[in-house]
Amino acid sequence: MTGAALFIILCLSLCLLPQKSLAQEQLQIESDTVYFTSNRKKITIPFKLVHNLIVIPARINNSNTLNFILDSGVKNTLITRLDFSDSLDLHAANKINLQGLGEGHVIEAYYSEGNNLFMEGIQGDEQAVYVLMEDVFNLSTRMGMPVHGIIGYSIFKNFIVKVNYSSKTLTLYRPDYKIRKKRRAEEYAITIEDTKPYLHGTIRQQNGDTVKVKLIVDTGASHSLSLYLPTDERLALPPKVMEAYLGRGLSGDINGKIGRIEAFRLGKYELENLTVSYPDDAAVKHAIHIADRNGNLGSDILTRFTVIFDYPHNRMLLQPNGKFKDPFQYNMAGFDVSTPLPGTNFYMIANVVENSPAMREGLKVGDQLLLINGRDCKEMKLQELLELLDGKPGRKLRLKLKRDEETFDVNFVLQSRI
Template sequence: MSVSYVVFVMTRFSRFILLCLCFCLLFSEAIGQAFASDTVYFTSKRKSITIPFKLVHNLIIIPVQINDSKQLNFILDSGVKNTLITRLHYSDSLSLHESGRISIQGLGTGHEIEALYSKGNYMRMPGIMGMNHEVYVLMEDVFNLSTRMGMSIHGIIGYDIFRNFIVKINYSSKTLTLYRPDLKLKIPKKGEVYPLHIENTKAYVEAGVRQHNGDSIKVKLVIDTGASHSVSLYLPTNDRLQLPPKVMEAYLGRGLSGDINGKIGRINSFSLGKYELQDLPASFPDEESIKAALNLANRNGNLGSDILKRFTVIFDYPHERMILVPNRKYRDPFYYNMTGFEISTPLPGANFYIVSHVIDDSPAKESGLLPGDQLININGRDCKELALDELLELFDTKPGRKLRMRLKRDSKLVNVEMVLQSRI
């Protein structure tokens, strides 16, 4: 049986500090076994295919078609094993086969949510076909991805791509290159190879963390291209892991089952083989928010895209290895929300930006910024002419930079000034 869905548009948007869009989805073992029958392959005899992607909030957005749908925007998330439709818009329709209903659970402090699941579908990307594809459709748009990303986001895809190809992510050129899985790629001159541990569809790597007290700890981290932060550490998994002396309470993001809260603080360094990154922010989720993940694969946290984007990354699941080549951003300093406010885009695709949340004791709070303010002009630049990633670059420059902002508040224009500062 084929069923067509037109999913309603959610009008409410949440304050959403995007440290982790999507931690793991924790489906039952029986559901997870469905992947054994799905096939994804090249539609030609080429050895590789290169696909441009968009990068917003450090997250990779690629074009995907499901059955006869138009081109949809999916986040490429190595931390997710099931293809997930998070939201369709009024103009979107999608025909799915053999549908049923299921309750699913993930990280967060809430409960299970309802989803439709469907087997026997086709998945298409440029030059790629997937057969007998399994798709899940959330009955509620719990992530609100479109308002956060500034464009229509329809879903999340991960393991189906990584397990079937050798995947090269070039963050500098914003290109995704997929190679046939039987190829033996030549290791770039400046590249370093790391063993990957593939466990229950997820890839893990061993890294080193040096804390404020000089203590160095080896940690096992799941690699998560769908997490926009640098690194997340789970304190309950190792008695030696400690909070930094200076931290701030933070809303870390939205898991499938609810909000993820915790703290943000800086660690002295993070090392992968010969590469060592200094003075970077780490998130420390509350135990309640991550209890569903604490007993999975003895992991100590996850490695996110604020680190990965400083390299060209080759994920070679077929040969259980990862290759890193540093790019021009390798030595860039790590900044974290130096304005103290969040923005959303209630009209995804339009350069229309609204202040969604203002953090206490922040530059934004001191300057008088209020939730609901519309951004009109920043340092002489019209916000209507700024894409979201361009706007975010203005907020991520070095501490001490002054921002002169014109806002619309209750039909009146308001001018404010703030100075960027690091609070951790």
């Protein structure tokens, strides 16, 4: 699990709910196509991995190269932010309202059909694109780099998609490509419902109960598991939980609780002592009755495997990598980091958790991080910084911070609260 800001980053398992019937009709159009521009059987694309999230480059129409989070939980391409220098030249854009996860209101967006998508060796025709009128996710400041949007189903439905989290490479194969199953890999049946992939697994709770759960496989969620308590009366909170800000949905903040379960099993593979988020009912009220799902399986589990999404054959393959046995950590420092100048190594405190070590030491939102354990933060990428903050209980942190024009030192020990 990467980063002290693991749960604050966002929850991208979006439930896009247009508020106009015209938009609902448009969403059902499936004429878009994404294809190789040559006779190659596969194309490999390097990606960046921050907060367990995959970031890939792409262009829309005549735009510059934009950065997109690859999210198996979203249906349509979503532009969340554009800079003054970016130009999309969208085709026939109509203004609509959208609603999704979160405790908030609907937001305005432009919906456009008939656009072109370009990636290295790949082109997409007749692409539907949403452009948000408000940057509700603040992805760039959370990711430490310019992030312009989210892309998902148009990639997964047209290719067999292999995600190698160890090498940080995305390999796209033609739908008829014969994937050779590696010795340690296991195959799982998935169903594609309303463009989203679902599978079944089994959780073992702290009270000893085992419950079979239906989960979205969500590359756009940075956590391990999220469970929706109202969907099954057998689902129960662990005896030790903490209140938490879990992330950001399309319609607002997602609050809830974080605890641990004894295990999660997928076929022959079992992961133990997992951190699990339990969103408040109000935050997921638009999602709990969709497809009889009980929650989602996020990237803190997926990053422990090489993952092959094979939508054309309704299956997914998992092969454990070197991270498989790593412990599941969470934000024990009690503060989250943002980069107000994305692309620079300038880090500030974005959130301080109640009753955490950071709050007890007086950290405040807006404090600038200067040094961590003697290392200059200006010389650290965001992922490096997060790995220092995300340690085991008992690890000591020595911070130098700046507030207004004053610098000060803070020392504390990471403590587990669940």
